Amino acid sequence: MMLFGAGSGHADDKGLWIADDPQRTAQHLYDPCRDGRLSDGKPRTCAEIRRMYGGTRWGDWPDPDLSLDACSDGRVSDGRPRTFSGLLGSYFAFANTHPMIAFATVYAAAVFVLFLLERYIPYERRWLLSDGETVNDIGHTLATKGLLQLAGLVAAVFPMYAATLQPLAALKFGLWPSDWPMVVQVALAVVIAELGLYWAHRIAHEKLFFWRFHALHHSVARLWVINTGRFHVADSLFKLAMSQIPLYCLGAPLHVFWWLGAVTAFMGILTHCNVDMRTGIFDFVFSTPRLHRWHHSKDLREGNMNYGENVVIWDLIFRTYYNPNRPSSIDIGIKGQIAPGFLKQLAQPFTKEGVRQILGRPSRGS
Ligand SMILES: [Zn+2]
Ligand SMILES: [Zn+2]
Known part of the structure; x- marks a missing residue:
């Protein structure tokens, strides 16, 4: 991190500059562009940058009108104030940790409540028994989430990474209705992202090339709150790209992405939980x-339906909505075989023999 006039020092864990002389830190100017300027030409101290990037509660994340240019090209080109367009992941470097901790706490509490409800009012009692996959489920959840964090870190550490996104940034049309109430913006984001999620998911079921990754998610013989995040990382990246790039191009501000992530996280644990709950009319929305x-x-005939991850609007429109008037299926799983063990499961789709096992086809050797 280069600073002008900062003297010697180091970047802290948020990527902010800390001078060796603490007296000077607060006066030092932070330069995300590495060319010694901010987009509006206004110098800011570290403390100000922290305030700008680090909210302490939901909705406090980066101001959509923030004029700091995160420099997709390493320079401030026209001095025009911009939204935080360069890189989606930069908040990992700039945001303080409180929102993350708050989110993680609420999320863990929700998982715990669902875990207890599963034991009191399970939809299927057999699904309470271990399938020997719990460690792998958690491993895939962490790998998928960790990959996103890593992408954010890479984006923050290497500004050149952002330069590769420049053509995408140029596609931004600035159509996003930033002045609408946040709840409406988030609802809009959920519906738009869902279109990408819907097609990514449907393609994963209808094209063998993609099914080889998605089959891991369907290989479970029980549904419960812990296997919500059991996705192959390649499957997750595909879905992420399909759902978030349209929002990015429309110019959705960063905190809308945060809220979208929160909605998706909570809907995920709900859709997978083994709790016997009556959802009634909600079945036509969520x-x-x-x-x-x-x-x-x-x-x-049942499995290749209901692709919606958060909402079902696209299933209704594209006629894949399935909700017959009888208890939903407990005979779940796939015809093929998933490898035992976390690493083998990650590698399986990349070998011919592995794909044959996933598809339930006879092995070459047999
Ligand atoms: Zn699926
Ligand atoms: Zn699922």
Whole structure:
């Protein structure tokens, strides 16, 4: 991190400059562009940058009108104030940790409550028994989430990474209605992102090339709150790209992405939980446990339906909505075999033999 007039020092864990002489730190100017300037030409201290990037509660994240240019090209080109367009992941470097901790705490509490409800009012009692996959489930959840964090870190550490996004940034049309109430913006983001999620998910079921990755998620013989995040990292990246790039091009501000992530995280644990809950009319709006159980059915007439991750609007429009008037399926899983062990599961889609096992085809050797 280069600073002008800062003297000697080092970058802290948020990527902010800390001078060796603490007296000077607060006066030092932070230069995210590495050319000694901010986009509006206004110098800012570290403390100000911290305030700008680090909210302490939801909704406090970077101001959409923030004029700091995160420098997709390493320079301030026209001095025009911009939204935080360069890189999605930079907040990992700039935001203080409180929102992350708050989110993680609420999320862990929700998982715990669902875990308890699963024991009191399970939809399927057999699904309370271990399938020997819990460690792998957690491993895939952490790998997928960790990859996102890593992408953010890479984006923050290497500004050149952002330069590769420049053509994307140029696609931004600035159509996003930033002046609408936040709740409406988030609802809009959920529906737009869902279109990408829907097609990524549907393609993953209909094209063998993508199914080889998605099959891991469907290989479970029980549904419960812990296997919500059991996705192959390649599957997750595909979904992420399909769902978030349109929002990025529309110019959605960063905190909308945060809220979208929160909605998706909570809907995920809900759709997978083994709790016998009545969802009634919500089945026509949200992806509920009832609808998602059909999606996990071994019977492909049921399983290749209900692709919605958060909401079901695109299933309704593209005629893949499935909600017959009977209890949803408990006969779930795939016809093929998933490798035992976390690393083998990650590698399996990349070998011919592995793909044959996933598809349930006879091995070459047999
Ligand atoms: Zn699926
Ligand atoms: Zn699922």
